[in-house]
Amino acid sequence: MRRISHWIDGKPWSGDTDRFGEVFDPATGQVAAHVDFAGATEIEAAVSAARTASVEWRDASLAARTSVLFGFRELLNARKRELVDLVTAEHGKVTDDAAGEVQRAMEAVEFACGVPTLLKGGYSENVSTRVDVYSLRQPLGVVGVISPFNFPAMVPLWFVPNALACGNTVVLKPSEKDPSAANFIAELFAEAGLPDGALNVLHGDKVAVDGLLEHRDVRAISFVGSTPIARYVYETGTRHGKRVQALGGAKNHMVVLPDSDLDLAADAAVSAGFGSAGERCMAVSVVVAVDPVGDELVSRIRDRIAKLKVGDGRRPGCEMGPLVTAAHRDKVTSYVDKGTGEGAELVVDGREHEIDGEPEGFWLGPTLFDHVEPGMALYRDEIFGPVLSVVRVATYEDAVEMVNANPYGNGTAIFTNDGGAARRFQHEVEIGMVGVNVPIPVPVGYYSFGGWKDSLFGDTHAYGPDGIHFFTRTKVVTSRWLDPSHGGVNLGFPRNV
Ligand code: NAD
Numbered sequence: 128m129r130r131i132s133h134w135i136d137g138k139p140w141s142g143d144t145d146r147f148g149e150v151f152d153p154a155t156g157q158v159a160a161h162v163d164f165a166g167a168t169e170i171e172a173a174v175s176a177a178r179t180a181s182v183e184w185r186d187a188s189l190a191a192r193t194s195v196l197f198g199f200r201e202l203l204n205a206r207k208r209e210l211v212d213l214v215t216a217e218h219g220k221v222t223d224d225a226a227g228e229v230q231r232a233m234e235a236v237e238f239a240c241g242v243p244t245l246l247k248g249g250y251s252e253n254v255s256t257r258v259d260v261y262s263l264r265q266p267l268g269v270v271g272v273i274s275p276f277n278f279p280a281m282v283p284l285w286f287v288p289n290a291l292a293c294g295n296t297v298v299l300k301p302s303e304k305d306p307s308a309a310n311f312i313a314e315l316f317a318e319a320g321l322p323d324g325a326l327n328v329l330h331g332d333k334v335a336v337d338g339l340l341e342h343r344d345v346r347a348i349s350f351v352g353s354t355p356i357a358r359y360v361y362e363t364g365t366r367h368g369k370r371v372q373a374l375g376g377a378k379n380h381m382v383v384l385p386d387s388d389l390d391l392a393a394d395a396a397v398s399a400g401f402g403s404a405g406e407r408c409m410a411v412s413v414v415v416a417v418d419p420v421g422d423e424l425v426s427r428i429r430d431r432i433a434k435l436k437v438g439d440g441r442r443p444g445c446e447m448g449p450l451v452t453a454a455h456r457d458k459v460t461s462y463v464d465k466g467t468g469e470g471a472e473l474v475v476d477g478r479e480h481e482i483d484g485e486p487e488g489f490w491l492g493p494t495l496f497d498h499v500e501p502g503m504a505l506y507r508d509e510i511f512g513p514v515l516s517v518v519r520v521a522t523y524e525d526a527v528e529m530v531n532a533n534p535y536g537n538g539t540a541i542f543t544n545d546g547g548a549a550r551r552f553q554h555e556v557e558i559g560m561v562g563v564n565v566p567i568p569v570p571v572g573y574y575s576f577g578g579w580k581d582s583l584f585g586d587t588h589a590y591g592p593d594g595i596h597f598f599t600r601t602k603v604v605t606s607r608w609l610d611p612s613h614g615g616v617n618l619g620f621p622r623n624v
Contacts, residue, residue, distance in 0.1 A: 255607075
């Protein structure tokens with residue numbers, strides 16, 4: 128059995144392990160590898176390697192740091208197909224979708240290449256007579272990055288390039304479900320000239336996460352995952368004195384107004400609802416149809432679902448792959464039973480969709496429910512699978528009230544041809560990322576990504592300018608070079624004259 132182990136101090140970990148997890152090929156249902164789970168020894172080794180590397184890396188010139196980042200960018204671009212294939216093999220998303228993930232990851236790398244500009248401080252000359260004030264941004268030290276299964280390449284790269292660019296060293300704890308992408312990234316960074324120990328990959332489960340949250344040498348944690356774990360990570364990390372940003376789950380609503388182009392809206396609902404089998408934190412899971420568009424919209428969505436090709440992501444033409452594990456598939460499928468029991472109308476039953484793949488794969492086809500109500504589990508829970516709910520409301524105001532009452536606040540979209548309505552929506556809606564006729568409004572790499580409410584715990588969003596802010600602390604220097612004209616004791620509070 129292939130073994131996936133940690134990457135510590137610039138090389139694969141060769142120590143023994145007594146705990147490991149199974150990594151599946153979701154399209155065949157077969158175990159493809161075993162991944163080591165870190166215990167106290169490996170956690171200490173990774174943090175200690177990062178701490179040692181930090182001494183050199185924090186003082187590396189901006190030219191030296193950016194040279195590594197540019198080198199990594201070139202290597203990633205040259206070898207992206209290998210990373211795409213790793214993502215498809217362990218996550219299951221189709222090749223084209225995995226290529227999109229890597230492309231978006233590249234944006235975050237390219238942003239970090241501009242770090243010399245991003246770290247510029249301010250300088251005020253002569254704030255008092257011959258006194259100057261200037262600000263610096265300095266690294267935090269060792270930082271931990273904990274990532275989810277659904278973007279095994281992109282989410283680590285939301286954080287690692289910015290953290291390194293700012294002069295920090297990193298311990299990355301990727302999802303145990305698809306761990307290989309993280310090792311690939313670490314190997315490319317090493318090839319690009321990153322010093323040993325500056326980026327370490329620690330595989331594992333709660334033990335590894337808790338080890339990072341409690342370790343006194345880890346200064347900050349960037350986490351992405353489900354809301355209950357995000358809340359736990361935020362509370363535990365901050366209790367241990369760390370700076371924490373913890374991005375959580377989502378329930379993203381797409382509001383369709385009566386004046387919208389219904390073909391465009393139906394295309395968007397199907398693309399954003401079933402892309403990556405609904406395993407995206409920015410997936411649309413609820414379509415809010417404002418009267419009277421419900422019947423027509425549901426009919427157009429149903430027609431499109433019938434044409435979707437579901438199967439092994441490596442096979443040509445497949446548009447939607449399997450779910451990540453059998454357990455997750457079973458959990459998602461349980462919502463199909465719950466939905467019918469709760470009185471929603473099952474319009475398309477994904478359990479009956481034709482599959483182009485091995486029968487043991489973790490399949491569930493695209494599923495559509497109509498007449499879903501806010502009290503139902505279908506509406507309430509983040510299902511994180513190919514199950515799309517349609518809720519019907521009478522007015523625009525009802526739609527906004529529903530979106531704002533939802534505890535999650537990651538993404539939302541409005542479909543309309545009325546600029547005034549769209550402008551009102553972007554102003555009124557209590558959600559971190561908003562699309563106007565754009566169903567998956569993931570900000571480009573030079574903005575920042577983050578939800579509101581239960582979708583993010585902490586103050587700063589991920590990547591972009593917020594990422595630089597998160598991975599640095601500011602120092603302000605007040606400086607006076609003495610000359611003979613200054614002198615004398617003065618016990619008063621310093622005044623600027
Ligand atoms: P998850 O919360 O199960 O796991 C995320 C990370 O936490 C993994 O590295 C995992 O090993 C670790 N973990 C799991 N259980 C833990 C525990 N009890 N204690 C400590 N650590 C634990 O999430 P997932 O299933 O891997 O990913 C899907 C979730 O991530 C969805 O809820 C999705 O919405 C969310 N997500 C959010 C964003 C965002 O930007 N807001 C982006 C991607 C995914």
